[in-house]
Amino acid sequence: MAIDGSSVSNGNKGKASPSGGSGRRPRRVRMTGAERREQLLDIGRTLFAERGFEGTSVEEIAAKAGVSKPVVYEHFGGKEGLYAVVVDREMRQLLDMVTGALTAGHPRELLEQAAFALLDYIETFTDGFRILVRDSPVAQSTGTFASLISDIATQVEDILGLEFKARGFDPKLAPLYAQALVGMVALTGQWWLDVRKPKKAEVAAHLVNLAWHGLDGLEAKPRLVGHRKN
Amino acid sequence: MAIDGSSVSNGNKGKASPSGGSGRRPRRVRMTGAERREQLLDIGRTLFAERGFEGTSVEEIAAKAGVSKPVVYEHFGGKEGLYAVVVDREMRQLLDMVTGALTAGHPRELLEQAAFALLDYIETFTDGFRILVRDSPVAQSTGTFASLISDIATQVEDILGLEFKARGFDPKLAPLYAQALVGMVALTGQWWLDVRKPKKAEVAAHLVNLAWHGLDGLEAKPRLVGHRKN
DNA sequence: TGCCATACTTACGAAACCGTAGGTTACGGT
DNA sequence: ACCGTAACCTACGGTTTCGTAAGTATGGCA
Numbered sequence: 210m211a212i213d214g215s216s217v218s219n220g221n222k223g224k225a226s227p228s229g230g231s232g233r234r235p236r237r238v239r240m241t242g243a244e245r246r247e248q249l250l251d252i253g254r255t256l257f258a259e260r261g262f263e264g265t266s267v268e269e270i271a272a273k274a275g276v277s278k279p280v281v282y283e284h285f286g287g288k289e290g291l292y293a294v295v296v297d298r299e300m301r302q303l304l305d306m307v308t309g310a311l312t313a314g315h316p317r318e319l320l321e322q323a324a325f326a327l328l329d330y331i332e333t334f335t336d337g338f339r340i341l342v343r344d345s346p347v348a349q350s351t352g353t354f355a356s357l358i359s360d361i362a363t364q365v366e367d368i369l370g371l372e373f374k375a376r377g378f379d380p381k382l383a384p385l386y387a388q389a390l391v392g393m394v395a396l397t398g399q400w401w402l403d404v405r406k407p408k409k410a411e412v413a414a415h416l417v418n419l420a421w422h423g424l425d426g427l428e429a430k431p432r433l434v435g436h437r438k439n
Numbered sequence: 440m441a442i443d444g445s446s447v448s449n450g451n452k453g454k455a456s457p458s459g460g461s462g463r464r465p466r467r468v469r470m471t472g473a474e475r476r477e478q479l480l481d482i483g484r485t486l487f488a489e490r491g492f493e494g495t496s497v498e499e500i501a502a503k504a505g506v507s508k509p510v511v512y513e514h515f516g517g518k519e520g521l522y523a524v525v526v527d528r529e530m531r532q533l534l535d536m537v538t539g540a541l542t543a544g545h546p547r548e549l550l551e552q553a554a555f556a557l558l559d560y561i562e563t564f565t566d567g568f569r570i571l572v573r574d575s576p577v578a579q580s581t582g583t584f585a586s587l588i589s590d591i592a593t594q595v596e597d598i599l600g601l602e603f604k605a606r607g608f609d610p611k612l613a614p615l616y617a618q619a620l621v622g623m624v625a626l627t628g629q630w631w632l633d634v635r636k637p638k639k640a641e642v643a644a645h646l647v648n649l650a651w652h653g654l655d656g657l658e659a660k661p662r663l664v665g666h667r668k669n
Numbered sequence: 670t671g672c673c674a675t676a677c678t679t680a681c682g683a684a685a686c687c688g689t690a691g692g693t694t695a696c697g698g699t
Numbered sequence: 700a701c702c703g704t705a706a707c708c709t710a711c712g713g714t715t716t717c718g719t720a721a722g723t724a725t726g727g728c729a
Binding site: 261263264316317320343358359362376377378379382384385386388389390391392393394395396397399400401404407412415416419420421422423424425427429 | 550592612619626629634649652657
């Protein structure tokens, strides 16, 4: 089992039911430290996503892992410790995906790839996205969704900045446009989470359509330049 | 004093300091019921905005009003009661402003007005916006920011739907584009909350610029059709 | 086989919080 | 001057939660 990669698998089989199904399953699981740690992170992510930081108790996390509270404290020092790790991993994941999509190409392709990457993250790591969108516990400054969005927006800024200069626009406006683009994709992604109606690639195509041509010059049937399947 | 209108004024003069400055100020304030109610709503809104629902205690609200806990329970029946009223008023306010901006005109003007209205709301009722963006206590379904955004998006949908039909686009895509537009404005507004850099009208102009012409056909110096001052 | 580090438990202290019971003070009308 | 009502308070019960102290089982290894 991969120790580092934020494990996508999450079945919650544990359930703390003491009796096994057939004869001789070991009653208590007794995982290795690293395993338990990963499991707690998984469960924590899920619970934080659906109940928020303050709405989730350490005992609940521990119980769902079939373990008692002090185990959590042993691994993370406390609730905030666990939360911090969850958020950090999630931010890293999202940032990696988007950054990877913003490496090279024509601006329109970059936009397309980034939009797709964000939608992809939202789909694959839904819980993480929910956590990032929700509020952080205290003293946010860093670790906020806003700050993360800003990080991404900063990269978009750089790209836009060049483009703006080349076209004679004020590069100081790049942040604004970057924010608008990210916001457009992010909130559409959130909406799409519940609806799931057009396929992801189609959503991305339409978003790019809107961002690139504007309402005035929309194309009826936009296509992604790079054609994807999933 | 207007009983109903969500009072914008918020100075927190009370502060519960018992000694008045000069001679004979009555030591305890003893407001009328309606006044106290409004004051509690004001304070509640502020606290919920900065600490969230679960992070705010009834006692804290009461203390800040220079009053004891049971007063809050007398007026609102509990923490959730107060929160519900705050959220309801805020949603109504925002919805009114945006709906009012979406009454008549050319689509581009509507977009412009709606964007401006949202930014205006964010600026004027910052705390309210923060509350709406944060998470609701439990059993969200209604009262969520997402649901509010959807309400607004629905209105945008209708407008876009007509436009799409007239232009021969698939009207089923209207929700997607509506969501994208609303998301663009909403998240840009959230960003602008902290930065406050370009003036509100300028932000609106650029948003309309992007939404209308797209990155491909951006204007260097967009102007709002209806010129505003504040 | 005996040892020992690691994984894990039970039990508890302390604090924060919600919500209520029952009593007290000021204000307005008569 | 009196009295009722509306506004407000003190005090407390009961629950939840964080975090810790101190002890128990388990599995690998000399």
